[in-house]
Amino acid sequence: AQSVAQPEDQVNVAEGNPLTVKCTYSVSGNPYLFWYVQYPNRGLQFLLKYITGDNLVKGSYGFEAEFNKSQTSFHLKKPSALVSDSALYFCAVRTRGSTLGRLYFGRGTQLTVWP
């Protein structure tokens, strides 16, 4: 069975500090990995994805994520957090063998950046 774990419901950081939002996954086979962000009462916005190649993926708004196959992790990072980064973040995985393209989501991590 495919699953995604985001172990932290809430992450709080001060503006200007680095942030990390954790994600681990369990899939059969090699995964496609995604990060999305959701602002209140809005849909999800795509941030970045890992398909193949370089394990460090850079995405929108200065975010990046590192694929670690041995640890089955795909943590989201940003060197310097902004108050506007405060939102709900979702990690998602898709298996390469999936013809329907179904995504499996983590439960989400609420990021709060205080001034």
Added chain:
Amino acid sequence: GAVVSQHPSRVICKSGTSVKIECRSLDFQATTMFWYRQFPKKSLMLMATSNEGSKATYEQGVEKDKFLINHASLTLSTLTVTSAHPEDSSFYICSASLGRREETQYFGPGTRLLVL
């Protein structure tokens, strides 16, 4: 690019009535569209996957006769909540992809449904 719209953004209806939600891919053709339901402070629950011109594939536990999905064209999918009840009140989000295996899903802004 890759913009997905939903209409309406918010709807209030009486119990027993039906509500239709539209999902459109504005600048690309979506061979596959997905419908999700999100409860407050919860993750997304996939309801069904629809491919243009064929019947939707529903997830286990989702009533296909209650949540009717039609994917009539490569840019439009609709979700109709039939005989709505207060427990159907939720945030419904659609997404669309080109259907290639590695392709990203792009999400609509969501529709807030309140059934009185």
